Amino acid sequence: MKLTVWRILCVAACLAMLAASQACAAAQEGQAAASTAPAKVAPVEHMLGAGTAFATPYYVIDSGKPGPTVMINGGMHGDEPAGAAAARQIRFWTIARGKLIVLPEANRLALEVRTRSTPKAVAAKLGMEETNLNRCFASTRKESPKGPLAAAIWAVLKEVKPEWLVDLHEGFAVAGENSSSVGSSVISSRSQEARGEAQAMVDEVNATLTDEEMRFLVKSQPIAGSLARAAADVMGVHSMIAETTTGDQPISLRSRQHRLMVHRLLADLKMEPCSVEVVMGDAAGKIRVAIYDGEGAHQGLSIDHKLVDGSDMLVERIGPPELGAGALAHFDVLIMPGGSASAEARSLGLDGRQTVRQFVAGGGGYVGICAGAYLGTSTYQWYLGLVNATVVDGGRGKDVVTMELTAEGRKLLGEKTAPFEVRYANGPIVVPGKRTDLPAYKELAVFRTELEMMDREPNVQMNGSPAIVAATHQRGRAMCISPHPEATTGLEDLVRSAVRWAAGRESTSATPLPAAAIP
Numbered sequence: 001m002k003l004t005v006w007r008i009l010c011v012a013a014c015l016a017m018l019a020a021s022q023a024c025a026a027a028q029e030g031q032a033a034a035s036t037a038p039a040k041v042a043p044v045e046h047m048l049g050a051g052t053a054f055a056t057p058y059y060v061i062d063s064g065k066p067g068p069t070v071m072i073n074g075g076m077h078g079d080e081p082a083g084a085a086a087a088r089q090i091r092f093w094t095i096a097r098g099k100l101i102v103l104p105e106a107n108r109l110a111l112e113v114r115t116r117s118t119p120k121a122v123a124a125k126l127g128m129e130e131t132n133l134n135r136c137f138a139s140t141r142k143e144s145p146k147g148p149l150a151a152a153i154w155a156v157l158k159e160v161k162p163e164w165l166v167d168l169h170e171g172f173a174v175a176g177e178n179s180s181s182v183g184s185s186v187i188s189s190r191s192q193e194a195r196g197e198a199q200a201m202v203d204e205v206n207a208t209l210t211d212e213e214m215r216f217l218v219k220s221q222p223i224a225g226s227l228a229r230a231a232a233d234v235m236g237v238h239s240m241i242a243e244t245t246t247g248d249q250p251i252s253l254r255s256r257q258h259r260l261m262v263h264r265l266l267a268d269l270k271m272e273p274c275s276v277e278v279v280m281g282d283a284a285g286k287i288r289v290a291i292y293d294g295e296g297a298h299q300g301l302s303i304d305h306k307l308v309d310g311s312d313m314l315v316e317r318i319g320p321p322e323l324g325a326g327a328l329a330h331f332d333v334l335i336m337p338g339g340s341a342s343a344e345a346r347s348l349g350l351d352g353r354q355t356v357r358q359f360v361a362g363g364g365g366y367v368g369i370c371a372g373a374y375l376g377t378s379t380y381q382w383y384l385g386l387v388n389a390t391v392v393d394g395g396r397g398k399d400v401v402t403m404e405l406t407a408e409g410r411k412l413l414g415e416k417t418a419p420f421e422v423r424y425a426n427g428p429i430v431v432p433g434k435r436t437d438l439p440a441y442k443e444l445a446v447f448r449t450e451l452e453m454m455d456r457e458p459n460v461q462m463n464g465s466p467a468i469v470a471a472t473h474q475r476g477r478a479m480c481i482s483p484h485p486e487a488t489t490g491l492e493d494l495v496r497s498a499v500r501w502a503a504g505r506e507s508t509s510a511t512p513l514p515a516a517a518i519p
């Protein structure tokens with residue numbers, strides 16, 4: 001039910017956003033520097049709590065023109081990832097007047113372990129008695145914030161003196177359906193301005209929903225101890241807590257809802273924000289990785305963890321709306337994760353699949369894992385056709401299997417000389433395809449296990465068949481990984497190496513694919 005809603009929503013959103021995003025993309029490329037285009041001002045990074053264990057960056061986007069100061073805050077609770085993601089993405093936005101202050105990962109220590117509160121052992125060391133960061137802020141001038149992290153955040157607030165503050169959170173259920181959660185709501189402080197704007201923000205998201213049960217609503221008064229409440233009570237800030245609902249909804253959908261709400265506020269304040277679909281920008285040399293999380297893509301978070309841990313990458317999840325609006329232009333690599341290849345293809349749609357093909361042909365990297373590996377091959381017209389491979393079997397069940405890197409695989413993916421275990425879940429078994437317009441793939445790894453399934457293709461041996469294949473594709477690179485190294489403890493480096501190769505940034509010790517594979 002929800003998946004269907006997501007699909008309908010995405011199609012509608014794609015169409016609606018195309019025009020606006022094209023305008024913004026043009027402005028960003030500097031092709032249409034009309035006087036109304038947002039100023040191209042890079043966010044200035046500052047470090048909150050510099051030198052401490054809880055240090056976390058915040059960003060100042062200063063248009064250089066007088067106007068409101070708005071603070072956007074995410075990651076106050078570590079198990080509410082969409083708020084942090086949205087704030088990370090918003091830091092790349094441009095505005096035409098005023099200032100935007102963005103603190104994406106307020107409680108970085110909790111986000112790292114995906115717990116609501118600061119882990120107790122760490123909190124004790126840091127002198128934080130109250131581990132729930134959003135209960136640490138004082139509602140009167142006489143009291144001080146509890147603990148050094150809340151104090152550091154409060155100090156930033158006092159310094160930048162925002163007129164508006166939106167703190168991005170998530171609930172576990174839709175408040176309109178389940179009063180024990182605050183999901184899908186904007187909790188407004190008491191000022192009339194805040195209440196009016198909270199309603200506008202809610203309306204903005206509701207216009208994208210087709211399911212009545214998912215509707216957002218306005219609630220009153222942020223809880224005592226919250227940053228939003230303290231900002232309103234002590235500094236007179238028009239503040240609100242915006243809440244999406246986790247449920248089984250993709251992160252890209254939830255973070256987009258957050259962006260829609262913030263975008264509405266900035267637009268109403270006449271700050272002329274760029275497109276709501278801008279989710280990435282200049283990354284100072286880091287590899288910018290998009291993980292597809294539209295319908296059909298598995299929603300597990302293991303990939304994010306393993307990549308974010310590598311400090312040379314920025315990772316965001318994107319769905320059909322962002323893809324349709326041209327967001328891939330700001331990424332180096334697209335990961336198509338496991339799930340269902342046919343469902344992924346369906347949610348991408350004809351246009352989405354063409355967008356991915358163009359992205360890779362134009363120099364982008366593609367890493368397909370399991371379902372994403374099927375999609376990367378040329379087996380069917382409706383696959384992406386990035387690699388000259390044909391799937392001859394899959395569906396061998398789920399198990400831990402062994403695979404072995406080839407000599408070329410060891411150069412690109414790490415010096416593992418012996419076969420090793422990897423999770424496998426019905427990944428594709430491929431043979432060379434018959435396309436004449438694509439180079440032959442290179443085998444980077446082969447299976448060393450034979451999974452005996454009742455209904456498997458009798459003529460296809462899994463043992464010895466390729467587990468990982470890769471090839472250049474016009475100006476880009478594509479890799480198809482049949483098993484699940486991203487879900488196998490100990491293979492984190494292999495996944496990162498795959499992404500680095502796809503981005504054309506393999507380490508200098510690795511040699512590029514042999515010339516035979518390069519057209």
Ligand SMILES: [Zn+2]
Binds near residue numbers: 076077080169170
């Ligand atoms: Zn929260």
